[in-house]
Amino acid sequence: MPRSPNYSPPTLLQMREALSRTLRDPGGSVFGTDTLNDFVAEGLMSMSGYRPIEHGETVVFDPAVPGDMQAVEPASLSSVWQVVVRDDANPTAMNQALILPYTGPDQSAMQVGWDFHSGRLYLGRWAANQMDAWAQHIGAPLSLVMYGYRDRHLPTDDAEVLDLEDGTDQLCLTRECRALGFQLLNNDRALYQQWLAATNNTDVSPTQIQGMLGSALNDVERQRKRSAILRRTPTVGPQYL
Numbered sequence: 001m002p003r004s005p006n007y008s009p010p011t012l013l014q015m016r017e018a019l020s021r022t023l024r025d026p027g028g029s030v031f032g033t034d035t036l037n038d039f040v041a042e043g044l045m046s047m048s049g050y051r052p053i054e055h056g057e058t059v060v061f062d063p064a065v066p067g068d069m070q071a072v073e074p075a076s077l078s079s080v081w082q083v084v085v086r087d088d089a090n091p092t093a094m095n096q097a098l099i100l101p102y103t104g105p106d107q108s109a110m111q112v113g114w115d116f117h118s119g120r121l122y123l124g125r126w127a128a129n130q131m132d133a134w135a136q137h138i139g140a141p142l143s144l145v146m147y148g149y150r151d152r153h154l155p156t157d158d159a160e161v162l163d164l165e166d167g168t169d170q171l172c173l174t175r176e177c178r179a180l181g182f183q184l185l186n187n188d189r190a191l192y193q194q195w196l197a198a199t200n201n202t203d204v205s206p207t208q209i210q211g212m213l214g215s216a217l218n219d220v221e222r223q224r225k226r227s228a229i230l231r232r233t234p235t236v237g238p239q240y241l
Helices: 012-023 033-052 124-140 167-187 189-198 204-225
Strands: 053-063 079-086 095-102 116-117 122-123 144-149
Touching: 012 033, 012 167, 033 167, 079 116, 079 124, 095 124, 116 204, 122 189, 124 144, 167 189
Parallel strands: none
Antiparallel strands: 053 144, 079 095, 079 144, 116 122
8 A cells, every 4th residue: 555645644753742632631741752652553553453554575586595485484574465476587578477376274285375374474385396497497586476464663763754654544543542542541540630630621520531532432443444454365376477
């Protein structure tokens, strides 16, 4: 999912300032820097589940180099939906790329195509043998391209731009963090008393805080349903491109 050309994501510092206003703590005297950073990190991790980012990763398959290529560990992918073997040495050749078939749960990954489990891509014997024969035939390494989804990067510096793709992402993150803030106020009476005094919210009763939390949680749930991204389905049969 490419970043929207008309959208500029905020930095971690800018997001904290916005969250302070959302939580009715514009001076930042109640929700500290570490707490708000934790809210942002948890919100991004939650979004990785229902708004994952499409991503691709390429590794080189060279039968001349010793090593077991039947198990590949992508550095950044959390799930995979398509695996393509590509002959980059001959970009104009016929059948320049092969989409490897996905192995269903009722088939053996060691006999047919590929499977992705616990962060590792497993290639069946058929797939590995096809790649080995192809690479030896052309006399050059092949590219194994994995298309899938990655988790969102967690910020570590105030000046770091958040891993958000568009305004919907930012709205989701804001609502996730707002719910976390009201949840903390509802569960921590000492913090709630501090929030009352520091933000001049003395008219907000514990019952009202519970209502604000319930409303924030409902907003999160509605936003998740409206903005969830459906993941692509793996290709079952082999295809030449």
